[in-house]
Structures are given as C-alpha cells and as structure tokens.
Amino acid sequence: MPKHVDHDVRRAEIAEALVRVAGRRGLHAVGMRDVAAEAGVSLRLVQYYFQTKEKLLLHGLHHLARGFGERVTARVVAIGDDPGPRAVIEALLMAALPTDEESRRFHLLYTSYAVLAVTDESLAAQPFIDNPNAAEDTVAGLLQKAKDAGLTGPDVDARTEAISLLAMSAGLGTGVLVGQRGPESAADVLGHHLDRIFQDGRDG
Amino acid sequence: MPKHVDHDVRRAEIAEALVRVAGRRGLHAVGMRDVAAEAGVSLRLVQYYFQTKEKLLLHGLHHLARGFGERVTARVVAIGDDPGPRAVIEALLMAALPTDEESRRFHLLYTSYAVLAVTDESLAAQPFIDNPNAAEDTVAGLLQKAKDAGLTGPDVDARTEAISLLAMSAGLGTGVLVGQRGPESAADVLGHHLDRIFQDGRDG
DNA sequence: ACCATCATGGTACGGTCGTATCACCAAGGA
C-alpha cells in the first residue's frame, strides 16, 4: 500500500476548512468547492474523504461540537486547582458567549445547524438534544453540590436554575451575535443571576 | 388603467406563501418557484411583485415580524381588562414560545433570518436589534411599574430582569424547537422566575 | 522489479436557481 495518508487527520483539516469558511460566509453559502479552496486541496479530494456533502456537513457538526467541548474544558481547567462551583459554572457559561472569533463562529454555526436539523431529516437532531442535556446535567450537578455545601440559599432548585442559566446564556449569545448587545452586558446579566443564586454562601 | 389589482394585498399573499413553505422546508431550501407554487401563482408573478429574491426575503421578514407582533398583541388583549403586570409579561413570554404551528414557524424562521443577517450584509441586521430592544423596553417598563406599585421585591432591577426573561424565553424556545424539551417545561421555568420576581407582591 | 492500489487531479454532466426576454390579454382614457 502506497502513500498512506492519515484519513482522520485529513478529514479533520477539511472539516476545519468547512468551519472556517462557513463562519465567514454563512453555512448556507458554502459549497464543496469553497471548502476545497479553503483547505487548499482539490474538489476531488473533498469528495474522496467525504463522499457526499451531507456527510461533510455532518462531520463538520461533530468537529464543531468537539472543538467547543475542548474549549470549555480548557477554560474550566485554566481557572486553577479546586475552584468553587460558581467559578466553574461561570467559566462554562462565559465560554459559550460569543466573545472572540472562535466562540462567535461556534455560536453562529451551531445555530445554523440547529435550524437545519429542524427541517432536514438528513441532519440528525440528536446532538442538539444530547449536548444541551449533558451541559444541563453538569451545571445542575455543580449547583446541587454547591447547595449541599451550603453555598447557595436552601430554596434554589438546581435543575431549574441550570436550565435557566443555560437558556439565558444561549439567548444572550444570540443577542451578542446579532449585535443587539455587547459581550460585557451579557456577562453582567449572567453574573447577576449567579450572584443571586450564590448570595447566601461564599465561593472560591 | 386596467385590471386594478391591489399590490399590497398580492404581496402579502405571496409573503404568506413564502413563510408557509419556508416553515415547512426551511428557509434555505425555498426558491422563488416554491413560493409561486405555494401561492398558486406563476413564477413570473412573484418576479413581478418582488423584483428580486432579496426583496422577497426582506418582505417576508417584515411580514413575519408584523404577524408575530399582532399575535402577541392579541394574546395580551385576550387576558382581559386591566390585568396585572405579571399577567401581561407572562402572556408576552409565552406567546414567544413555540407551542403551536404558528409560533413554531415564527421561531424557526426568525432564527433563520437572524443567522442570515450575520453573514449576508444584504439582509439588514437592524430588525434583530430594534425588535428585541422594543420588547426589552416593554418588559422593563412593566417590571418598573410593578416595582413602583410594590408588587415585586425592592431589590429587583427591572432592566436586568427584562433582559434575562427575554433571553431565557428565546433560549428555551430554541430548546423546544429542536425537541430538547417540551413547551410545558419551558413554561414552568419561565413561571418559576416570574414567581421569584413577583414573590413579595400579589398580582391580578 | 513489478504491479496492485491508494491518493490525487481534471473535467464533464445533469439539475436547479435567479433572472431576463418575448408574447399576449384585458381594460379604460382619448
């Protein structure tokens, strides 16, 4: 067997190119030729590693989700050793806001994919259920831990507050994306609600 | 002058057709031929009343926003004479949730348009700033009135809570749209936060 | 050393999309 190129690496490169060009011109406007040009390869190559556009888009979604997960993890790790639940939740929520180019791209494309998934049955809607649910479980778990440790008021419902915070983060993110408000304003609103939840305890 | 057809009526009919077919198959998937077929007219007619697709889409957005405004107004009016601020806010927020086919369509298409506006400079981003701002002002005004009347705790910030509620409503709406949660769950979460805001007062 | 095979390039094909063009009808003012 000749040449032996790592297909996974190549596919990741092409998926990266898809995400880049889609972030610039919009997911609806990207064709396979655009992706090929962005990746610096020929159209045939894109066809070779992904047989069809549908598979390319699907892979792009997974690539996007994976990259975002890594981003969030990195943010959480970066806040230091044994941080309080509030710091972790804050890092989680802030990472989801479109503050820099990467998060902006993520928010735009993830929303585009979600919209596509509603009408196109070829694009599975499952990632848009599972991923948010996982995030919800994580935040709810952290809140419950905080509540058990007495860091929050006794009347907070961890699950409800987790849902609220994530929904707010998503909604505020869209507002930032379309230019309705700045990232600082969104962060302030989130911070206000974290203050409310953690008002009875102290945090590190 | 012959025939005398009311252009505004015709354009509204075609815009309605655009919204219907886009709600079914996704905004990205609709062409002028689809709109013509849905409206029961020829392609030429769509071209005649809207010269270009860009203008058709723009008119569709305005049509959508106007229809939604009327829907919200109707909901608010329907709750009876001189309702309390909480009831009005609740009606506002609930009307935005994708509960029936019409609100589902609105949420899907408005999100699609917003995503388009981010990358396509032809589609003005202004509606996605002005409309949310107007909603925000309305809710903030109602909250302030409630606070002045002693219906809320003295520590609630009307503007921040208005932003939060609308962002939550939008985020929850998306969650309902993609099937992550049911409309009842979203309504519960919103109700929980309204309870919190109005916890110190009584409402009618 | 050879050849099966992975990897890659170039290009053509069918379809669709937005838009433009040509033709026709109908009606009301001169």
Added chain:
DNA sequence: TCCTTGGTGATACGACCGTACCATGATGGT
C-alpha cells in the same frame, strides 16, 4: 374605436452546485 399600459404566462439563459467519471502519479509488498 384604438392604443397605451398594467397584469400575466411561458420559456430561455447563464451560472453554479453536487456528483460521477476518467486518467495518472506514487509507493510499498512480494
């Protein structure tokens, strides 16, 4: 009455898109 003009239909055009097909290096196992 006739002719100007608004409304409508059918169809053509050029561009682009996703996909398929054909050709050809390059390479490693035997």
